[in-house]
Amino acid sequence: MRESWLLFWRNLREFWRVFRHNRMGMIGAFLLLSAVLIALFAPFLSPYEPSLVIRDATGRGLTFAPPAVHGPLGTDDAGRDVWTQLVYGARISLLVGLLAGFIAMFIGSLLGILAGYFGGWIDTLIMRVTDVLLVIPDLPLMLVLVATLRQMELKISPLVVLILVIGLLYWTSTARLVRSQVLSIKERQFVARARAIGAGHFHIIRRHILPQLMPLIVANTVLILSTAILIESGLSFLGLGDPTQPSWGTMLNFAFDRNAISNGAWWFYLPPGLAIVWVSLGCVLLGNVLEEMLNPRLTAHHLEGDVRVRPLEGEGAYG
Amino acid sequence: MSRRTYLLRKLIFALVTIFVVLVINFVLFRVLPGDPVRAVIGRNVKISAEAQQALRQQFGLDKPIFPDQFLDTLRQWAQGNLGISWSLRRPVAEILMSKLGNTLLLIGLGQLLSIILGVFLGLFAGWKRKTVFDVAALTFSLIAWATPTFWLGIILLAAGSSWLGLPTGGIVSPENVGKPLYTVLPDLARHLVLPTLTLTILYLGEYMLIMRSSILEVLSEDYILTAKAKGMSPWQVLWRHALKNAMLPIVTIVALNLGFTVSGAIYIETVFSYDGLGKLFQTALVKQDYPLLQGAFLLLAVSVIVANFLADILYTALDPRVKAN
Numbered sequence: 001m002r003e004s005w006l007l008f009w010r011n012l013r014e015f016w017r018v019f020r021h022n023r024m025g026m027i028g029a030f031l032l033l034s035a036v037l038i039a040l041f042a043p044f045l046s047p048y049e050p051s052l053v054i055r056d057a058t059g060r061g062l063t064f065a066p067p068a069v070h071g072p073l074g075t076d077d078a079g080r081d082v083w084t085q086l087v088y089g090a091r092i093s094l095l096v097g098l099l100a101g102f103i104a105m106f107i108g109s110l111l112g113i114l115a116g117y118f119g120g121w122i123d124t125l126i127m128r129v130t131d132v133l134l135v136i137p138d139l140p141l142m143l144v145l146v147a148t149l150r151q152m153e154l155k156i157s158p159l160v161v162l163i164l165v166i167g168l169l170y171w172t173s174t175a176r177l178v179r180s181q182v183l184s185i186k187e188r189q190f191v192a193r194a195r196a197i198g199a200g201h202f203h204i205i206r207r208h209i210l211p212q213l214m215p216l217i218v219a220n221t222v223l224i225l226s227t228a229i230l231i232e233s234g235l236s237f238l239g240l241g242d243p244t245q246p247s248w249g250t251m252l253n254f255a256f257d258r259n260a261i262s263n264g265a266w267w268f269y270l271p272p273g274l275a276i277v278w279v280s281l282g283c284v285l286l287g288n289v290l291e292e293m294l295n296p297r298l299t300a301h302h303l304e305g306d307v308r309v310r311p312l313e314g315e316g317a318y319g
Numbered sequence: 320m321s322r323r324t325y326l327l328r329k330l331i332f333a334l335v336t337i338f339v340v341l342v343i344n345f346v347l348f349r350v351l352p353g354d355p356v357r358a359v360i361g362r363n364v365k366i367s368a369e370a371q372q373a374l375r376q377q378f379g380l381d382k383p384i385f386p387d388q389f390l391d392t393l394r395q396w397a398q399g400n401l402g403i404s405w406s407l408r409r410p411v412a413e414i415l416m417s418k419l420g421n422t423l424l425l426i427g428l429g430q431l432l433s434i435i436l437g438v439f440l441g442l443f444a445g446w447k448r449k450t451v452f453d454v455a456a457l458t459f460s461l462i463a464w465a466t467p468t469f470w471l472g473i474i475l476l477a478a479g480s481s482w483l484g485l486p487t488g489g490i491v492s493p494e495n496v497g498k499p500l501y502t503v504l505p506d507l508a509r510h511l512v513l514p515t516l517t518l519t520i521l522y523l524g525e526y527m528l529i530m531r532s533s534i535l536e537v538l539s540e541d542y543i544l545t546a547k548a549k550g551m552s553p554w555q556v557l558w559r560h561a562l563k564n565a566m567l568p569i570v571t572i573v574a575l576n577l578g579f580t581v582s583g584a585i586y587i588e589t590v591f592s593y594d595g596l597g598k599l600f601q602t603a604l605v606k607q608d609y610p611l612l613q614g615a616f617l618l619l620a621v622s623v624i625v626a627n628f629l630a631d632i633l634y635t636a637l638d639p640r641v642k643a644n
Binding site: 128131132134135136137138139140141143144145147148151152226230233234237238239240249252255256261262264266269270272273276277280281284285 | 332335336339340343344347350461462464465466467468469470473474476477480481487575577578581582585586589590600601604605607609612613615616619620623624627
């Protein structure tokens with residue numbers, strides 16, 4: 001146990017040594033991390049509750065007040081502080097994106113491993129389902145699903161509905177990627193050796209295939225996160241979010257529905273969109289760099305002559 | 320695999336996918352709470368218990384759900400009978416058909432512009448690799464990908480209407496509503512500028528990237544070297560040899576992107592109150608008009624599947640390698 005932790009720690013340090021010189025990756029990590037920190041420390045970043053209506057001296061609600069009149073980002077149509085909505089909205093947007101992304105990653109990895117490892121009819125079945133899902137237009141399908149789930153009056157939060165629908169539909173790219181990697185890993189000698197000494201399928205997958213897949217899955221999850229956050233914002237913009245817990249997409253839905261554009265309230269419709277671009281851009285940059293850096297590990301294994309397990313500095317592929 | 324077996328497989332796949340869509344549509348429609356009779360006559364129409372029973376029999380709702388009702392529903396859909404819209408009180412099929420043209424106009428224009436621009440900019444970016452232009456093109460694609468469609472629409476709407484005085488919504492001005500579109504072309508064009516621009520910016524990035532990597536691959540081929548060795552000018556090489564071969568992936572991408580295009584139409588038509596299928600879909604969603612929602616989903620999904628199949632046929636016709644096999 002102790003030894004594997006040491007190895008993990010060494011790998012991590014080694015990874016950081018290469019990663020910190022990658023400008024794209026560092027920018028991506030900064031964008032994503034700053035958003036996570038803002039979400040975590042939301043209550044410390046604003047003196048107000050998100051639902052509090054700001055009032056002027058006469059006690060009237062301060063609606064559509066520009067930044068010059070109130071706070072850093074003014075107020076919305078109901079007189080609530082936009083900055084407060086924005087930092088609390090980060091919690092909802094990131095949480096929905098993260099959970100949906102994890103569900104998609106889990107389903108995709110599981111199906112990808114099953115398809116790649118067992119092959120045969122299991123592979124055919126899973127790949128056909130993936131193909132079918134890829135062809136059906138995703139947004140209309142999601143809208144119909146969410147509408148149906150809502151009509152069924154299941155007494156679950158709209159946010160849970162969003163998480164489930166996004167998570168259950170966006171696993172296809174992960175499944176394909178994982179499958180192709182498993183296909184190449186299972187041809188390696190160490191898998192044949194494990195099988196020869198009588199290791200079971202579960203053992204081989206857990207001890208030999210999964211560790212090799214992990215870096216790829218991590219990189220892919222970061223990429224899926226950006227998709228999940230973008231989709232969440234879109235569905236919420238179309239009015240499928242939770243109005244009592246507004247995400248950035250819900251804020252834009254409010255802004256659009258309540259004429260922020262014709263009122264010239266740019267402080268209401270610009271910041272939430274910029275926040276979405278901020279986070280999704282961060283995920284794409286970070287995800288692409290991680291994929292590039294971590295993937296080469298899959299080409300060699302420590303039992304196969306070449307002892308290199310970690311990326312080494314100065315190699316073209318990691319630059 | 321011969322071309323015929325390849326296409327046959329694609330055809331079977333398309334049919335299976337359409338069947339899956341039909342099943343999804345049927346199942347979702349049936350799990351909705353409440354009486355399906357209501358789905359036909361509307362929610363708030365008062366009706367006696369006997370009449371309701373008679374309707375149940377007439378629509379076959381007293382029969383088992385599977386296979387009787389399922390097959391019945393399929394027959395209805397095949398005849399173009401998609402039910403009556405709850406909110407608009409008109410046959411769903413008729414409503415859908417009246418909006419189809421507007422949507423095709425919008426996404427057709429957007430796709431055409433983004434393909435033309437994307438091919439040329441991507442070609443140029445690949446040719447001038449690692450120059451300022453190339454880096455700018457890559458950055459643009461990345462940011463375009465990370466930007467939510469509807470938000471880009473909102474920004475262009477705000478900027479275009481206040482700085483350029485362009486109309487904020489609709490497909491023609493109120494005084495021109497109802498006139499045939501070809502009689503009010505200038506007005507129509509003014510209304511199309513912003514939504515088309517949004518769509519174009521949105522798709523441009525992807526086409527540019529595909530074209531760039533495609534041209535890079537083609538430029539490393541031996542026949543390009545041969546062409547250069549023959550003494551052809553760079554432009555001749557690019558035009559006569561590289562472009563033609565690099566264009567192939569675009570065909571596939573256009574087809575693969577159709578689902579994405581449909582999503583874009585829903586967002587953009589909502590933002591610009593553009594009277595098409597996407598706006599209709601959003602309205603049906605807000606008004607919980609299920610027959611309309613189901614009908615729109617059926618139409619969009621089946622069109623995308625059919626278009627994908629057509630793209631496969633086109634691809635085999637264009638790529639001599641597939642033909643030769």
